Amino acid sequence: MGYLVGEPNKGLKYMFQMMNGARIDVGMTAASAATAAYYASLQYAKERPQGRKIMNSGKKDVTEAQTLIINHPDVRRMLFLQKAIVEASLSLLIECSKHADLAHCETGDKKIVHHLLLELLTPIAKTYPSEMGRDSINNGLQILGGYGFCMDFPLQQYLRDIRIMSIYEGTTGIQSLDLLGRKIPMDNGRALKLLNEDVGLTIGNARKYPELTPYAAKLEQTMSDIKKALEYLMPYAMNGDYENYLADATVFMEMTSTVIIALQWLKMAVSATKEMNNGNKKFKNSFYESKIYTMKFYFKYELPKAKACLETLINTDKLTIVDENNELYF
Numbered sequence: 001m002g003y004l005v006g007e008p009n010k011g012l013k014y015m016f017q018m019m020n021g022a023r024i025d026v027g028m029t030a031a032s033a034a035t036a037a038y039y040a041s042l043q044y045a046k047e048r049p050q051g052r053k054i055m056n057s058g059k060k061d062v063t064e065a066q067t068l069i070i071n072h073p074d075v076r077r078m079l080f081l082q083k084a085i086v087e088a089s090l091s092l093l094i095e096c097s098k099h100a101d102l103a104h105c106e107t108g109d110k111k112i113v114h115h116l117l118l119e120l121l122t123p124i125a126k127t128y129p130s131e132m133g134r135d136s137i138n139n140g141l142q143i144l145g146g147y148g149f150c151m152d153f154p155l156q157q158y159l160r161d162i163r164i165m166s167i168y169e170g171t172t173g174i175q176s177l178d179l180l181g182r183k184i185p186m187d188n189g190r191a192l193k194l195l196n197e198d199v200g201l202t203i204g205n206a207r208k209y210p211e212l213t214p215y216a217a218k219l220e221q222t223m224s225d226i227k228k229a230l231e232y233l234m235p236y237a238m239n240g241d242y243e244n245y246l247a248d249a250t251v252f253m254e255m256t257s258t259v260i261i262a263l264q265w266l267k268m269a270v271s272a273t274k275e276m277n278n279g280n281k282k283f284k285n286s287f288y289e290s291k292i293y294t295m296k297f298y299f300k301y302e303l304p305k306a307k308a309c310l311e312t313l314i315n316t317d318k319l320t321i322v323d324e325n326n327e328l329y330f
């Protein structure tokens with residue numbers, strides 16, 4: 001026997017409501033696998049002795065005991081990358097959950113505002129933890145060297161487990177088409193305007209603290225790069241040339257998610273700085289300092305990638321578009 005759920009002929013709309021929840025769940029599963037991998041590789045890096053620290057003279061003292069690999073800058077870089085990806089993924093997923101709750105509870109325009117932000121952020125909250133979570137696990141596996149590849153440690157399993165996240169509930173390609181093709185133009189671009197307001201608010205809050213001011217400026221710059229990309233792409237959509245408009249949707253997703261994650265990191269750094277100055281803080285200073293430090297890591301190592309995406313997006317060579325008069329090159 002079958003049951004009709006809701007009103008007749010509205011099934012597809014209901015299905016997408018369910019899918020949006022499922023996409024956030026996939027993002028959360030990816031973030032969870034990446035978090036487990038981060039703690040496994042962190043523990044290994046704290047236990048494994050290998051090599052010696054490079055001295056200022058550039059020589060090694062072979063009579064000295066080996067150092068733990070966590071003391072090598074390249075290993076610390078990989079650990080920071082993992083931490084930067086997993087903690088910001090979680091933060092973005094919590095942000096989406098907040099919008100989902102408020103879209104449910106609020107009324108009037110506030111309800112619409114939270115609904116629009118949730119719609120805009122959902123493809124990113126599914127894709128970033130799935131794609132970059134895989135990158136973070138891959139780096140975690142690298143920290144274990146040969147043991148990372150072997151079944152004695154769980155990293156190889158986490159890497160396989162996360163691989164499905166960018167495929168099911170809509171592949172990364174499809175999420176990217178959703179972001180650029182539906183969510184950006186939705187409601188005359190209102191969701192993007194609301195996101196811009198959120199960025200402006202965060203930048204204003206960060207500028208209250210001298211230590212965070214340079215990072216506020218960097219976020220402002222990359223947000224304006226998203227605008228530049230859209231200024232280049234939008235005329236294609238206006239002229240009905242959707243193939244050109246959407247050809248590099250995945251590059252646009254990479255750029256936007258890189259900037260959104262910077263926004264989440266700056267929000268966390270603002271909260272951490274504020275909390276450190278608060279007499280009733282919940283955690284030790286090292287907890288808040290680690291958030292600010294990881295934000296700086298993200299802005300140095302990851303955020304510049306948004307600029308490279310912009311360069312690709314505004315490049316006028318149409319290398320992936322099939323022209324019927326051209327032969328295919330593969």
Ligand SMILES: Cc1cc2nc3c(=O)[nH]c(=O)nc-3n(C[C@H](O)[C@H](O)[C@H](O)COP(=O)(O)OP(=O)(O)OC[C@H]3O[C@@H](n4cnc5c(N)ncnc54)[C@H](O)[C@@H]3O)c2cc1C
Pocket residue numbers: 164167168169170171172173174177
């Ligand atoms: C372990 C596992 C569990 C699953 N569980 C479920 C489940 O519970 N329920 C369910 O319904 N499904 C489930 N699936 C199916 C899953 O959702 C699909 O595999 C996924 O949506 C991709 O579809 P596809 O495999 O047909 O790939 P295709 O649609 O053939 O896509 C192949 C490639 O082409 C790209 N592509 C396709 N169309 C376009 C386009 N228009 N523009 C640009 N690029 C495009 C895709 O991004 C992808 O890279 C599961 C799959 C697996 C592997």
